[in-house]
Structures are given as structure tokens and as C-alpha cells.
Amino acid sequence: MVTRKDVAERAGVSVAVVSYVMNNKSNVKEATRNKVLAVIEELDYRPNLIAKSMKTKKTQQLAVLVNNLGNPFEAGILISLEKSAMERGYFLFFQKFQQDQEESLKSLFAGRVDGIILLGQSLSITTVEYFHLQGIPIFSIMEPSFNEGREVPFLDIDWGSAMQQLFVHLKSCGYQSIAYLTANEQMNSHHYEVRNRALMQAAKEEDIRVDELIRVDVCNFETAYSHLLARWTAQPAFSYQALLCVNDLMAAGAVAACKKLGISVPEQLAVAGCEDILMSSQTFPAITTIHYPREAIGEATLERMHALIQGHTVTHVTLANNLVIRETTS
Structure with missing residues (x-):
């Protein structure tokens, strides 16, 4: 099995540098980063995620609550999210949200994910507090209609x-x-x-x-x-x-x-x-x-979710919007 040490030796760098590249750290020169990535691809290196999660107490998994996978608007958001998640070393899994089954999310996600991304759903205060106590941050794409006290940070247009x-x-x-x-x-x-x-x-x-x-x-x-x-x-x-x-x-x-x-x-x-x-x-x-x-949502969301996982505070984000005038009103 190829190890991180094998990658480091082939690339002529330290194991720490390989780790920096794998975790998308910014303190690596672009030429070095490209060389390490090329070796990773050449050796077909796959990190041992189970061992990593045991060591860091992190799963590198994020849950995304969806309303309707068949909706092209949501599908576009999910494509953007998945691309940015892969770039940051996270894996996504999608879970259909049903209000009357909200309680089951606690047993489904506890210990299995590092964070939860909403697509505008409104979770009860008790559910939000439960995940906060578990150290599982929540971030929403689109403002939840019920978000008293704004416990859940979000990004949305005005x-x-x-x-x-x-x-x-x-x-x-x-x-x-x-x-x-x-x-x-x-x-x-x-x-x-x-x-x-x-x-x-x-x-x-x-x-x-x-x-x-x-x-x-x-x-x-x-x-x-x-x-x-x-x-x-x-x-x-x-x-x-x-x-x-x-x-x-x-x-x-x-x-x-x-x-x-x-x-x-x-x-x-x-x-x-x-x-x-x-x-x-x-x-x-x-x-x-x-x-x-939608194209800007993935990176903006993953940047803030990663910050939340690291224990930082994030603020609400307002994205730019514009009116597209076409034939049905002109």
C-alpha cells in the first residue's frame, strides 16, 4: 500500500508538505503543490480515511439536506457544492429532508459527519442546539424562514x-x-x-x-x-x-x-x-x-463550513443578484 512517506520521497519533499497539500493549505508554493499532486496521481495514493478520522476525530464527511433532487435549481447547487467539497477533501452525502422525520437526523448524523449543510430548511431550535452540543456546525444555503436569533448562519441573495x-x-x-x-x-x-x-x-x-x-x-x-x-x-x-x-x-x-x-x-x-x-x-x-x-455558492459555503468546523465564527453572507429581463415581460 502506498503511504504518505512514499509520496514524500518520490516528490522530494517532507511528509509534512504532503500533508499540507492534501489538506489544501496555502503555505505551499504552487510549483511544489503541482509536483506533489502529480506524484499522488502517479502512485495512485489514497489516504487511509479511517485512520485519519480516529486520529483527528473528524470524518471528512458533510451531510446536505435536500428538498427535491429532481429540482434543477437544487441540482445546480449540489454540483457546485460537490466540486468545492472535493477540492477541500470533504465527502458529501445527500439526505432528503422531511419535517416530520427531523428527530431521526440526530441518530443519523451524530458521530458520522463533521457538519450539516441546509438548503433553506428550518430546523427546530432543539435540533440545532443538539448538533451544536455535539460539535456539529450547521450552515444554510438560502435563509431559513424560521431562524429566530439567527442561530444558523446562512448565505443568500437580498x-x-x-x-x-x-x-x-x-x-x-x-x-x-x-x-x-x-x-x-x-x-x-x-x-x-x-x-x-x-x-x-x-x-x-x-x-x-x-x-x-x-x-x-x-x-x-x-x-x-x-x-x-x-x-x-x-x-x-x-x-x-x-x-x-x-x-x-x-x-x-x-x-x-x-x-x-x-x-x-x-x-x-x-x-x-x-x-x-x-x-x-x-x-x-x-x-x-x-x-x-449557483456557481459561486459551493466555494463560499465550503469556506465557511470549514471555518465552523475549525471552531471559528462566521457571519451571514449576501450574494450579488441581478434581474435577467427576457421576452415574457418585455
């Missing part, structure tokens, strides 16, 4: 600013009233509630009327399409001029329902979404949406 940009654009196009398609109130522990609050506040500040609040149980293409198709078939006349959707999958479903019923977009109804997944640029017409910087 949804208030983003919604305001969207409403300023809609007003410039002559739209004064909207409907909003979002998650059912029973899902209010989900990160969508943060977007809901931001939209309502921005609408008030920009003097945009919210004529209808449309809530559905599942926030995907199929649900939006079928719900709106039935709604608009039963009530073909509506007062609002634009339909805003809490995510792009539902915005795409709304555009499809408009096509089916012969509602011209944006002439009869403007449509806008959130997240800027690939689908939003591929529909016809292409969908105006709030861009979410």
Missing part, C-alpha cells in the same frame, strides 16, 4: 432588493397589478417563505397591487401547469396584468398553460420567475427571472 428590481421593471413596462404563484402555507418552513415576505414588502413599497395570491402544494412545472389550466378555464377573466412565480419551474408551467389556452405572453399576461435555471432561457418566450448565483 430577496427584498431583488423583488424591488423586478417591480421597478414591471412598472416601467406599464404593469400595475400582479398575481403571485407560490407554495402552500403548510410549507411555510420552507425557504420560499423568505421570498414571499420580500415580494409582499416590495409590492407595498413600489405601489404594485397583488390581486391574487395563488398557493399550491408542490412547486414544480406539472403542478403549476395543471392548476393554472384548471383555474383559467373555469375563470377565463382575471384582473392582474402579470404573474410572478416563486421559482422558474412554475413560471415555465405558467407559460405552458398560457400557450394551451391561447393567452398571449406578454401582451395579455406577463410572467416572471425566480432562480434563473437553464429552462427559463429555453422556453418560448424566454422567461424574465431573478438570477441566483
Whole structure:
């Protein structure tokens, strides 16, 4: 079996330098780092993770709680996370989050992971405190809707600013009233509630009327399409001029329902979404949406999670966002 000492001898460096490279330390010259990495690949060196975890009391594993692996928005985040985790020597495993099974996370993760990454889920205070006592930090991508005292640090865009940009654009196009398609109130522990609050506040500040609040149980293409198709078939006349959707999958479903019923977009109804997944640029017409910087999330999250694992304190992070204006509102 190839050892760290074998790598050091072949590369002409000390064992400590090999360790620095393996742990992605910054105190190694780039030329030396590349030489060590080349030897690691040449010798097919694989560190003994079990021995390492026994020595350091760390598993090098992180748990990521997901809502829906089939959602392209979440999939894009996970790809970014996985890339950055590998670069830092961490392994990820994904666990579907179900609110009514939150208690089982304690036995599932205790002693098995070094940290937990949320995708905007709201954990109970008792669960958060339990993991803190276990020395397992928690960090969230997207602000949890219930985070009293902000016990869980997070990164997110400024949804208030983003919604305001969207409403300023809609007003410039002559739209004064909207409907909003979002998650059912029973899902209010989900990160969508943060977007809901931001939209309502921005609408008030920009003097945009919210004529209808449309809530559905599942926030995907199929649900939006079928719900709106039935709604608009039963009530073909509506007062609002634009339909805003809490995510792009539902915005795409709304555009499809408009096509089916012969509602011209944006002439009869403007449509806008959130997240800027690939689908939003591929529909016809292409969908105006709030861009979410998924590509930058992996490194920003792993940097802060690593700091938490090392015992440091991290602050909340606000990422840059922008409005992507396309055909559904122009």
C-alpha cells in the first residue's frame, strides 16, 4: 500500500508538505503543490480515511439536506457544492429532508459527519442546539424562514432588493397589478417563505397591487401547469396584468398553460420567475427571472463550513443578484 512517506520521497519533499497539500493549505508554493499532486496521481495514493478520522476525530464527511433532487435549481447547487467539497477533501452525502422525520437526523448524523449543510430548511431550535452540543456546525444555503436569533448562519441573495428590481421593471413596462404563484402555507418552513415576505414588502413599497395570491402544494412545472389550466378555464377573466412565480419551474408551467389556452405572453399576461435555471432561457418566450448565483455558492459555503468546523465564527453572507429581463415581460 502506498503511504504518505512514499509520496514524500518520490516528490522530494517532507511528509509534512504532503500533508499540507492534501489538506489544501496555502503555505505551499504552487510549483511544489503541482509536483506533489502529480506524484499522488502517479502512485495512485489514497489516504487511509479511517485512520485519519480516529486520529483527528473528524470524518471528512458533510451531510446536505435536500428538498427535491429532481429540482434543477437544487441540482445546480449540489454540483457546485460537490466540486468545492472535493477540492477541500470533504465527502458529501445527500439526505432528503422531511419535517416530520427531523428527530431521526440526530441518530443519523451524530458521530458520522463533521457538519450539516441546509438548503433553506428550518430546523427546530432543539435540533440545532443538539448538533451544536455535539460539535456539529450547521450552515444554510438560502435563509431559513424560521431562524429566530439567527442561530444558523446562512448565505443568500437580498430577496427584498431583488423583488424591488423586478417591480421597478414591471412598472416601467406599464404593469400595475400582479398575481403571485407560490407554495402552500403548510410549507411555510420552507425557504420560499423568505421570498414571499420580500415580494409582499416590495409590492407595498413600489405601489404594485397583488390581486391574487395563488398557493399550491408542490412547486414544480406539472403542478403549476395543471392548476393554472384548471383555474383559467373555469375563470377565463382575471384582473392582474402579470404573474410572478416563486421559482422558474412554475413560471415555465405558467407559460405552458398560457400557450394551451391561447393567452398571449406578454401582451395579455406577463410572467416572471425566480432562480434563473437553464429552462427559463429555453422556453418560448424566454422567461424574465431573478438570477441566483449557483456557481459561486459551493466555494463560499465550503469556506465557511470549514471555518465552523475549525471552531471559528462566521457571519451571514449576501450574494450579488441581478434581474435577467427576457421576452415574457418585455
